[in-house]
Amino acid sequence: MSDFWRGTTALVTGASRGLGQHFAESLAGRGAALVLTARSADPLELLATRLRTGGTTVTVLPVDLTRPGGPEALVDEVARRRLVIDHLVNNAGQGPPGRFHELPVTVALATVDLNVRAMTALAARFLPGMVARGRGGVLNIASNAGWQGLSWLPVYSGSKAYVLTWSEAVWIGLRGTGVRCCCCSPGPVDTAFFEANRFQFRPPRWTRQHPAAVVRRALRAYRRDACHVLPHPAFRLLAWSTRLVPRVVAARLGAWYGAPPDGP
Numbered sequence: 001m002s003d004f005w006r007g008t009t010a011l012v013t014g015a016s017r018g019l020g021q022h023f024a025e026s027l028a029g030r031g032a033a034l035v036l037t038a039r040s041a042d043p044l045e046l047l048a049t050r051l052r053t054g055g056t057t058v059t060v061l062p063v064d065l066t067r068p069g070g071p072e073a074l075v076d077e078v079a080r081r082r083l084v085i086d087h088l089v090n091n092a093g094q095g096p097p098g099r100f101h102e103l104p105v106t107v108a109l110a111t112v113d114l115n116v117r118a119m120t121a122l123a124a125r126f127l128p129g130m131v132a133r134g135r136g137g138v139l140n141i142a143s144n145a146g147w148q149g150l151s152w153l154p155v156y157s158g159s160k161a162y163v164l165t166w167s168e169a170v171w172i173g174l175r176g177t178g179v180r181c182c183c184c185s186p187g188p189v190d191t192a193f194f195e196a197n198r199f200q201f202r203p204p205r206w207t208r209q210h211p212a213a214v215v216r217r218a219l220r221a222y223r224r225d226a227c228h229v230l231p232h233p234a235f236r237l238l239a240w241s242t243r244l245v246p247r248v249v250a251a252r253l254g255a256w257y258g259a260p261p262d263g264p
C-alpha cells in the first residue's frame, strides 16, 4: 500500500457506477478514506458497505450536482461532518448526443452545470484548504472529446474543452504550493455512459478501454503531478494530431471519426 494515499481522504463524484466506482475501489485499495457522491443513494450505499468490509472509512453524501446550490450543499455537509478532503476526484459528467440546434436547452444547460459549474465550484471550495495544508489536489475527468469540437456532442465537447484548459491553468497556478491538478482525457470507456445518455450507437468494442485501466493511469499521473494524461494509446495520437492541424480541420475530422453514418 502506498504512503501517498494512506491516511488521506478522497471525495469522488459520480461514484455510483462506471469510472467513479472504479476510482473509489482503487483509492480504497490504496488506503484512502472516501467520501462518495452521486444522485443515486442505493448504489453508493452498496459500494460503501462493500468497501467498509475491507476496512475503508466511507461517507456517503448523495446530491444532484446540477441542482442550484447542489455543489455548495455538498461542501457544507463535508464541513459540518469535519471531514478534510485531501483529493477531489471531479468525475461526474454527462454527454447528451445530438447536434446543438436539436438539443433541448434544459439538457444543454444541465450538462454545463454538471461538467463545468459543479467541477469548478467544488475545486474552488476545496483548493484553498489544500494549498493552506500544502498537499493534496484535484483530478479532473475531461475527455478526448474536449480536444476538438464534435458536431454530434457539442455541449459535451465544449464542456470538456473547458475542463482541459481550466485544469492546465490551475496546474500552472499551483506550482510551488505542493498541491496538484491533473486532467485525465479518456477515450471511449466501457461504462454505462452511452446508455445513461441515450446514445443510439456504441463506439466499436476495440476502441473502448476498461475503466480499471483508465483509473490506474489517471491515479498514476495525478500522483506524479502530471498536468494531463490521455490514457488511451490510439486516442492519445488522435488528440495530439488535433494540435497539428487547423482547428476547422480538427472539427471536420471529429465529425468524421466520431459520428455514426446516420447521426447520433
Ligand SMILES: NC(=O)c1ccc[n+]([C@@H]2O[C@H](COP(=O)([O-])OP(=O)(O)OC[C@H]3O[C@@H](n4cnc5c(N)ncnc54)[C@H](OP(=O)(O)O)[C@@H]3O)[C@@H](O)[C@H]2O)c1
Residues within 6 Å of the ligand: 013, 014, 015, 016, 017, 018, 019, 020, 037, 038, 039, 040, 041, 063, 064, 065, 066, 067, 091, 092, 093, 094, 095, 114, 141, 142, 143, 144, 185, 186, 187, 188, 189, 190, 191, 192, 193, 194, 196
Ligand atoms: N465512458 C466514456 O466513454 C467516457 C469517455 C471520456 C470521458 N468520460 C468521462 O468520465 C466521467 C465518468 O463517466 P462514466 O463513463 O463513468 O459515466 P457514467 O457511467 O454515466 O457515470 C456518471 C456518474 O455521474 C453521476 N452523475 C450523473 N449526473 C449527475 C448529477 N446531476 N449529479 C451528481 N452526479 C451525477 C452518475 O450517478 P447518478 O446517475 O447516480 O447521479 C454516475 O455515477 C464523466 O465525466 C465522463 O464525461 C467518459
